[in-house]
Amino acid sequence: MLDRTSGSLLEISDLQAWYGESHILHGATLHVNAGEVVTLLGRNGAGKTTTLKSVMGIVGKRTGSVRFEGRELINASSNAIARAGIAFCPEERGIFASLDVEENLMLPPQVRAGGLSREQIFDLFPNLRERLRSQGTKLSGGEQQMLAIGRILRTGARLLLLDEPTEGLAPVIIQQIGNTIRKLKEQGFTILLVEQNFRFASTVADRYYIMEHGKIVEQFANSELSKKLDTLHEYLGV
Amino acid sequence: MIFDLLGVPPQALFGQLLLGLINGSFYALLSLGLAVIFGMLNIINFAHGAQYMLGAFCAYFLLQFAGINYWLALIIAPIVVGAFGIVLERLFLKHLYKLDHLYGLLLTFGIALILEGIFRRYFGSSGIPYSPPQLLTGGYNLGFMYLPKYRAWVVICSLTVCLLTWFMIEKTRLGAYLRAATENPTLVRAFGINVPRMITLTYGFGVGLAALAGVMAAPIYNVSPQMGASLIIVVFAVVVIGGMGSIMGAIVTGFSLGIIEGLTKVFFPQASNTVIFVIMVIVLLTRPAGLFGRTT
């Protein structure tokens, strides 16, 4: 059966997820086409992070369907999901204190050919080059975010899950991250971006989903943005 | 000479120093294994002494029943006992990671009691002698002391293994995986690394280190079912002093405490059996996380 989403790089349907007893996702359905930047918006606690974690297989329990390149991953282990070609940049960045910057950068193993080289990563984030010997967590917040994004670009994964990469950062750094996301898109990366910063998202996204109480409640393309501002205000309270 | 001033003959001083260094070699190897296991599995491996004893018995069996010599036992025993550790991890330990430390401690303590009980049943409590290899019999007369070859070998071998382990953990890519997985196993796994398998192999490695120490100990202390039980108490004190989870801390503390114990035998023999525990109390009162431990 052919439907509108078939052929998408990532297809999530009726995704349910739990942390222990608490039921967080109640049937989320969304898709990301190859080469797109798709932004997932929603209030605090709506389930955005949980959606990304469910794709990566790091929540307590999940049901429904997560297909990547047509392959079902709902029961796969998180290491197998990463090996399938999906890379995750967590909200808390996850820089390792016991590793220096270089070790942090080189940590994620290559899962496919075609990742960025070290030099290409340093071109995107020149700050990292100077700090290779520093302890990972000694970097500034912005530098840690660059490291967290930079290290997953090496792996060859073509789908990047970025969880609030601009959270708590200064405007110039946010701009740099925006530029990076646009460059990555030009290079053919597909990105599922979680954001609270709607103005930032509007500078990079092709499409949007709005999540509330663990469900997708609205979706629209960037071209429809001006028409949807009221809806957005309603859902996000911005 | 300064030794004469202190009223201690140099022979006695260096003799005890060497003895301290030998004990320190075992403290270091064993506390290193405990630190590696604790770092990765979050389990206090109370079976470590029994696994050390298994290493020694394994060397004895290899020689007795297969004619396999010390040098090969040095390699085979850690692999065999390490594989046994891997089975234990897969069957039992892996169910405990999310629980309190106490559960791992009780389980491994139980395993130690069972193993030691079985060996006592069949081998009694008198030790079985195991001769050092031909190549390492005899010794050197250094003038101020006599240095048995085998003991020199034990110190060098232990130091080498300790430093190689340190290098592997702190300086290699594999070590970076281990350190990262100690901090945040979920994220490391989400990068595509099979963390559960890494945990299993780490336990096997830590147990293998204990078995290696056991083989090295066989020619010095005899092979006996209790050889681990008596040693492990001191080793736990060493680990408490050094701080759980620090690799270099385990090595440095192990050797230093062996030497301190040796020197105490010379200068204040009455305290030689308790000095490590006294130091442990002082460290616990002043730096509860241990000398090299991180306070978080």
Ligand SMILES: Nc1ncnc2c1ncn2[C@@H]1O[C@H](COP(=O)(O)OP(=O)(O)OP(=O)(O)O)[C@@H](O)[C@H]1O
């Ligand atoms: N580890 C956890 N255990 C139990 N409940 C959790 C856990 N993590 C998140 N939750 C709950 O799940 C719900 C969704 O959380 P989630 O982190 O997915 O929200 P979010 O949309 O990413 O929010 P934010 O914008 O604040 O990051 C929240 O109610 C949260 O309290």
Ligand SMILES: [Mg+2]
């Ligand atoms: Mg979140």
